[in-house]
Amino acid sequence: MSSVAEPHQADDGHGPGGGLAHRVPDLGALELLLAVARLGSLGAAARELGITQPAASSRIRSMERQMGLALVDRSPRGSRLTDTGALVTDWARRVVEAAECFDAGAQALRSRRDSRLRVAASMTIAEYLLPGWLLALRAERPDTAVSLHAGNSAAVAERLLANEADLGFVEGLSVPTGLDSVVIAHDHLIVVTAPGHPWARRRRPLAASELAATPLILREKGSGTRQVLDSALGGLARPLIELSSTTAVKAAAVSGAGPAVLSELAVREELAMRRLVSVPVEDVALARDLRAIWPTGHRPVGPARELLSLTRG
Amino acid sequence: MSSVAEPHQADDGHGPGGGLAHRVPDLGALELLLAVARLGSLGAAARELGITQPAASSRIRSMERQMGLALVDRSPRGSRLTDTGALVTDWARRVVEAAECFDAGAQALRSRRDSRLRVAASMTIAEYLLPGWLLALRAERPDTAVSLHAGNSAAVAERLLANEADLGFVEGLSVPTGLDSVVIAHDHLIVVTAPGHPWARRRRPLAASELAATPLILREKGSGTRQVLDSALGGLARPLIELSSTTAVKAAAVSGAGPAVLSELAVREELAMRRLVSVPVEDVALARDLRAIWPTGHRPVGPARELLSLTRG
DNA sequence: CGCTGCTCATAAGGACAGGTTATGCCTCCA
DNA sequence: TGGAGGCATAACCTGTCCTTATGAGCAGCG
Numbered sequence: 209m210s211s212v213a214e215p216h217q218a219d220d221g222h223g224p225g226g227g228l229a230h231r232v233p234d235l236g237a238l239e240l241l242l243a244v245a246r247l248g249s250l251g252a253a254a255r256e257l258g259i260t261q262p263a264a265s266s267r268i269r270s271m272e273r274q275m276g277l278a279l280v281d282r283s284p285r286g287s288r289l290t291d292t293g294a295l296v297t298d299w300a301r302r303v304v305e306a307a308e309c310f311d312a313g314a315q316a317l318r319s320r321r322d323s324r325l326r327v328a329a330s331m332t333i334a335e336y337l338l339p340g341w342l343l344a345l346r347a348e349r350p351d352t353a354v355s356l357h358a359g360n361s362a363a364v365a366e367r368l369l370a371n372e373a374d375l376g377f378v379e380g381l382s383v384p385t386g387l388d389s390v391v392i393a394h395d396h397l398i399v400v401t402a403p404g405h406p407w408a409r410r411r412r413p414l415a416a417s418e419l420a421a422t423p424l425i426l427r428e429k430g431s432g433t434r435q436v437l438d439s440a441l442g443g444l445a446r447p448l449i450e451l452s453s454t455t456a457v458k459a460a461a462v463s464g465a466g467p468a469v470l471s472e473l474a475v476r477e478e479l480a481m482r483r484l485v486s487v488p489v490e491d492v493a494l495a496r497d498l499r500a501i502w503p504t505g506h507r508p509v510g511p512a513r514e515l516l517s518l519t520r521g
Numbered sequence: 522m523s524s525v526a527e528p529h530q531a532d533d534g535h536g537p538g539g540g541l542a543h544r545v546p547d548l549g550a551l552e553l554l555l556a557v558a559r560l561g562s563l564g565a566a567a568r569e570l571g572i573t574q575p576a577a578s579s580r581i582r583s584m585e586r587q588m589g590l591a592l593v594d595r596s597p598r599g600s601r602l603t604d605t606g607a608l609v610t611d612w613a614r615r616v617v618e619a620a621e622c623f624d625a626g627a628q629a630l631r632s633r634r635d636s637r638l639r640v641a642a643s644m645t646i647a648e649y650l651l652p653g654w655l656l657a658l659r660a661e662r663p664d665t666a667v668s669l670h671a672g673n674s675a676a677v678a679e680r681l682l683a684n685e686a687d688l689g690f691v692e693g694l695s696v697p698t699g700l701d702s703v704v705i706a707h708d709h710l711i712v713v714t715a716p717g718h719p720w721a722r723r724r725r726p727l728a729a730s731e732l733a734a735t736p737l738i739l740r741e742k743g744s745g746t747r748q749v750l751d752s753a754l755g756g757l758a759r760p761l762i763e764l765s766s767t768t769a770v771k772a773a774a775v776s777g778a779g780p781a782v783l784s785e786l787a788v789r790e791e792l793a794m795r796r797l798v799s800v801p802v803e804d805v806a807l808a809r810d811l812r813a814i815w816p817t818g819h820r821p822v823g824p825a826r827e828l829l830s831l832t833r834g
Numbered sequence: 835c836g837c838t839g840c841t842c843a844t845a846a847g848g849a850c851a852g853g854t855t856a857t858g859c860c861t862c863c864a
Numbered sequence: 865t866g867g868a869g870g871c872a873t874a875a876c877c878t879g880t881c882c883t884t885a886t887g888a889g890c891a892g893c894g
Contacts, residue, residue: 227570229549231627232620236542236852246772251870257540263853265871270851276631284861284870292630295671298648298768299626303619305790307545310612315544317605318589335611340794347796358608455611459559477618481653482831483660518795549881563842576882578842583880597841597890 233271235307238300240267241279245297249286309339316342316356323355325511328373330380330432332395332454333498334358336473337519338377344518345511352511361432368503375512376501377519379471380432381439389501392519396472397436397494399487400479402464413490416441423448425460425468432496437469440493445469458484469494546584548620551613553580554592558610562599622652629655629669636668638824641686643693643745645708645767646811647671649786650832651690657831658824665824674745681816688825689814690832692784693745694752702814705832709785710749710807712737712800713792715777726803729754736761738773738781745809750782753806758782771797782807 233241236257243253244264254264272279279293289297313334316327329338334356342354357367365384367373376387383389399414401407407414420441427434428450437445448466451457454474461468462483478484500516502508508516546554549570556566557577567577585592592606602610626647629640642651647669655667670680678697680686689700696702712727714720720727733754740747741763750758761779764770767787774781775796791797813829815821821829 227549227552228617228620228624229547229552231624232548234542234547235545236540239540239542245768249870259852260854261871262855262873265873267852269872275627277627282871284859286870291671294766294768295630295644295647296623296627299619299623299652301768302790303616303623304541306612306616306619307541310609310616311541311544313612314588314590314609317608331608334608339612344794344796358604453607455558455607455614477615481657483657562840564840572881573883574842575844575884578844580881582843595842597888599841 231274232303233274233300235304237267237271238304240264241271241293241297241300242304244268244280244287245289245294248288250280250282308343312342312346313339313356316354319353319355320357321355323353325352325354325375325515326357326373327354327375327377327515328357328359328364328367329377330361330364331358332379332432332471332473333377335454337393337498341515341518345515348518349511349514352514354511354515360430365501368501371503374502374506375508375515377498378432378501379496379498381436381496383499383501386504387501388504388507389499390516390520391497392500392516393498395496395498397433397440397469397496398472398475399467399469399489400461400475400484401467401487402462403482403485404464405467405485407467407487408485410487413488415490416492419489419492420444420446422446422467425457425466426450427454427457428452433469433471436494436496544587545616546587546613548617550580550584551617553577554584554606554610554613555617557581557593557600558602558607561601563593563595621656625655625659626652626669629667632666632668634668636666638665638667638688638828639670639686640667640688640690640828641670641672641677641680642690643674643677644671645692645745645784645786646690648767650706650811654828654831658828661831662824662827665827667824667828673743678814681814684816687815687819688821688828690811691745691814692809692811694749694809696812696814699817700814701817701820702812703829703833704810705813705829706811708809708811710746710753710782710809711785711788712780712782712802713774713788713797714780714800715775716795716798717777718780718798720780720800721798723800726801728803729805732802732805733757733759735759735780738770738779739763740767740770741765746782746784749807749809 240253240257243256244250247253247256250264250268251261254261268280277292277296278290279296281288281290327338338356345352345354357373361378361380364373364376364378365387368376369386379395399419423446426437426445426447434445449460451460454470457468457470458475458478462478467487475484479486500519502512553566553570556569557563560566560569563577563581564574567574570577581593588609590605590609591603592609594601594603640651651669658665658667670686674691674693677686677689677691678700681689682699692708712732736759739750739758739760747758762773764773767783770781770783771788771791775791780800788797792799813832815825
């Protein structure tokens with residue numbers, strides 16, 4: 209029951225030129241570029257990253273050679289980004305930020321035991337929201353060791369009640385007894401298809417009956433997403449296929465296998481890139497709350513309170 | 522006049538443990554992990570990336586050692602991700618996607634001459650939107666060579682009229698004569714502050730007069746963002762400091778220097794991570810259109826039409 | 835039952851990237 | 865006219881990642 213079982217997908221150009229890694233400078237080089245942009249000098253950037261000035265000079269130079277672009281204007285009294293360098297640096301910043309989220313998440317997965325704050329979260333929240341929160345928390349309280357356990361809503365509640373976690377995050381319809389909660393955000397399930405699908409060009413909203421009558425790509429029964437959909441349609445959702453992870457559902461939908469129902473959190477990126485298109489729906493209650501939960505009476509204090517305050521919009 | 526001149530900022534933990542690059546696997550490893558997730562086998566993933574099976578095996582193993590996490594369940598008939606591996610892979614996917622955007626953008630900056638589609642775009646669009654569009658275009662038309670030139674709105678128009686570009690993207694109030702256009706999206710300028718600023722806790726919307734009376738962190742006169750703000754306030758915006766790039770303005774605002782006015786495109790990430798907070802505003806027309814533009818009479822065809830169709834919501 | 839085909843693991847060697855120290859040149863400023 | 869800070873080059877070292885060659889576990893089939 210663990211996870212990924214993805215269908216074939218016809219996308220991504222694994223064409224010639226070899227992997228991304230040969231065309232994109234590695235993270236260390238991008239980090240260095242950001243430091244140069246911020247500090248205005250190769251030497252200063254080198255010091256900040258704990259390397260020597262010649263190392264920085266050589267690394268920036270080979271990055272420019274690799275990309276075929278002049279990124280930095282060197283002068284005897286400092287270095288500034290060129291115009292294209294500024295643009296490249298902005299794109300690089302996004303890569304580094306994603307890597308920082310990765311790192312924050314990985315670190316939380318690693319430090320299981322001796323953590324000052326033990327968090328349990330549902331898959332969707334752990335995937336899309338939590339790394340950013342952890343990063344923000346680290347910015348304010350750099351020495352707070354956080355541990356993370358991801359699972360379904362029931363598992364999260366269980367861990368809290370067993371005192372194996374201090375704070376939980378779930379997306380669901382109801383809160384288990386013995387737990388207090390606060391709504392931290394709202395989420396909507398939305399219907400998505402590949403851009404080529406007939407529904408993609410629909411202007412008139414889909415009726416609930418139509419949705420219930422159409423075979424859909426769905427998460428397995430028991431997942432939070434599926435529960436909300438079944439309840440909204442009165443237990444009637446017809447699966448085209450059932451997949452055990454959000455990722456697999458997205459991949460199937462992108463490949464054109466059919467319409468899928470997913471959290472808007474999960475498909476924001478795909479919508480922005482037009483890999484998926486949202487289909488308007490009427491009359492169906494696909495909203496759900498994202499909640500922070502904790503054992504009744506143990507109102508969050510210290511790091512837990514800090515993290516909680518970061519999550520509220 | 523080129524670019525970045527960032528003020529001091531007290532954030533990011535350049536603390537111990539050395540750079541990100543030592544804690545996060547490099548792009549090649551992340552790419553490999555995604556391939557393993559998708560294909561269900563180390564050997565198959567290795568083949569897809571054009572390396573040998575032992576190389577893949579060793580690389581995954583050292584990634585697991587580096588992170589201190591078991592990512593893959595190996596068996597004599599294939600490999601599957603562990604639960605934590607699935608989570609890590611989802612985070613890795615975001616890093617790789619950011620790198621793909623970086624690559625698409627860099628490639629467009631590089632191929633200046635012999636391109637089938639020459640695009641000119643304003644800075645904001647080039648920074649935040651265009652890489653995604655280029656990636657989507659590459660997915661559909663892998664062999665379309667695109668070149669990109671970024672500049673302010675006037676420069677974009679100039680390039681189009683001089684037949685140095687086929688398609689332009691600008692965010693602005695008006696369209697120069699000699700050019701046709703279509704609105705592809707709507708953008709709003711928003712007022713943001715660091716979370717600690719008094720305005721951050723404001724519930725009651727800010728009046729235009731209040732905004733005009735307060736010194737703000739702003740882009741330089743002549744930028745599209747500044748033009749819209751000045752016009753909305755009747756030419757009255759009072760600068761606290763003027764900076765020459767969106768990035769510098771964001772950094773100043775994050776560090777708490779004061780309130781800033783920026784496109785919501787530019788601060789979406791910062792808002793999500795609570796590094797900045799949006800301040801409600803009333804009575805001020807801060808909306809602006811994002812437009813695709815082209816020389817009158819040369820309606821986009823071929824690759825230009827293709828790209829245009831990807832940008833419309 | 836043993837062959838064939840798939841999987842992953844290990845071992846030994848080579849290429850290269852990225853780091854270091856040492857040094858030189860340029861420019862601004864006191 | 866030093867001195868300080870900036871960048872570049874050269875020579876060398878080391879670790880990482882790749883390769884080829886080989887071994888071993890599990891499945892299906894004649």
